[in-house]
Amino acid sequence: xxxxxxxxxxxxxxxxxxxxxxxxxxxxxxxxxxxxxxxxxxxxxxxxxxxxxxxxxxxxxxxxxxxxxxxxxxxxxxxxxxxxxxxxxxxxxxxxxxxxxxxxxxx
Amino acid sequence: xxxxxxxxxxxxxxxxxxxxxxxxxxxxxxxxxxxxxxxxxxxxxxxxxxxxxxxxxxxxxxxxxxxxxxxxxxxxxxxxxxxxxxxxxxxxxxxxxxxxxxxxxxxxxxxxxxxxxxxxxxxxxxxxxxxxxxxxxxxxxxxxxxxxxxxxxxxxxxxxxxxxxxxxxxxxxxxxxxxxxxxxxxxxxxxxxxxxxxxxxxxxxxxxxxxxxxxxxxxxxxxxxxxx
Numbered sequence: 001x002x003x004x005x006x007x008x009x010x011x012x013x014x015x016x017x018x019x020x021x022x023x024x025x026x027x028x029x030x031x032x033x034x035x036x037x038x039x040x041x042x043x044x045x046x047x048x049x050x051x052x053x054x055x056x057x058x059x060x061x062x063x064x065x066x067x068x069x070x071x072x073x074x075x076x077x078x079x080x081x082x083x084x085x086x087x088x089x090x091x092x093x094x095x096x097x098x099x100x101x102x103x104x105x106x107x
Numbered sequence: 108x109x110x111x112x113x114x115x116x117x118x119x120x121x122x123x124x125x126x127x128x129x130x131x132x133x134x135x136x137x138x139x140x141x142x143x144x145x146x147x148x149x150x151x152x153x154x155x156x157x158x159x160x161x162x163x164x165x166x167x168x169x170x171x172x173x174x175x176x177x178x179x180x181x182x183x184x185x186x187x188x189x190x191x192x193x194x195x196x197x198x199x200x201x202x203x204x205x206x207x208x209x210x211x212x213x214x215x216x217x218x219x220x221x222x223x224x225x226x227x228x229x230x231x232x233x234x235x236x237x238x239x240x241x242x243x244x245x246x247x248x249x250x251x252x253x254x255x256x257x258x259x260x261x262x263x264x265x266x267x268x269x270x271x272x273x274x275x276x277x278x279x280x281x282x283x284x285x286x287x288x289x290x291x292x293x294x295x296x297x298x299x300x301x302x303x304x305x306x307x308x309x310x311x312x313x314x315x316x317x318x319x320x321x322x323x324x325x326x327x328x329x330x331x332x333x334x335x
Contacts, residue, residue: 011156044323048304080285
């Protein structure tokens with residue numbers, strides 16, 4: 001029973017979080033600086049997800065060759081910057097990671 | 108009608124590459140949920156009611172160790188707080204929509220759908236049908252998540268060894284973020300958020316991510332304010 005309580009309440013809270021500002025923006029007069037800060041949300045949140053994900057293994061920072069994700073990721077940044085092509089970035093990133101892994105014999 | 112359809116399918120297509128990273132996680136969740144003793148209906152219900160990958164993995168782990176209900180609910184809430192940022196960021200773009208649309212799109216507002224959709228909203232063209240793109244991206248992710256967790260639940264997870272489980276998502280985010288780095292304020296916001304994220308990697312419940320995001324946003328605004 002408590003299992004279903006967890007599922008329902010976590011679901012409700014998460015939905016509420018996702019809905020929060022979508023509804024609030026109508027009702028509250030949000031200050032100008034707040035509306036202005038919205039511009040930086042995608043860059044900031046996604047950046048804060050990317051680097052820790054690439055530069056760590058098991059929640060420990062690892063920039064050594066045993067963590068080829070970091071280097072494949074760096075290459076992907078270069079491809080994204082030069083080409084602005086989403087699919088190409090993903091393909092080059094995946095291919096270089098698989099290649100690095102094979103070369104380093106990690107597989 | 109054709110514009111709506113076009114936007115919808117563009118959203119589906121933009122979301123598609125991310126599924127390479129999402130599907131293995133869905134399988135993994137399904138298998139772990141069964142190991143933790145949730146049973147089939149509850150395991151799948153969590154995927155459709157909570158519908159949040161990393162929070163589901165954490166919740167299942169906590170249920171398995173028998174933590175009190177209130178503790179689990181609180182942790183999941185904190186882990187999912189970043190969605191409030193997504194909500195704020197997407198809010199001005201969906202302001203004109205009906206409540207039904209708002210509720211539906213809020214339900215579909217995951218990391219993966221948000222990343223793709225906000226990038227589309229920031230493109231210069233002012234199509235007023237971009238919520239159909241959002242719907243396409245959101246439903247694609249939703250369907251893939253439901254299907255992959257179901258397979259994980261019923262069949263179990265057989266992920267090829269060496270498959271870079273956690274790599275597709277950051278890779279896709281790179282492809283979306285890097286082209287959006289256009290001015291100094293944006294670049295510095297991104298650099299600060301990245302480094303802060305790395306430094307706070309040991310923080311529990313993804314609180315490091317929230318802190319890093321706030322520092323990045325603050326940096327962007329400070330740099331921009333200075334130049335005025």
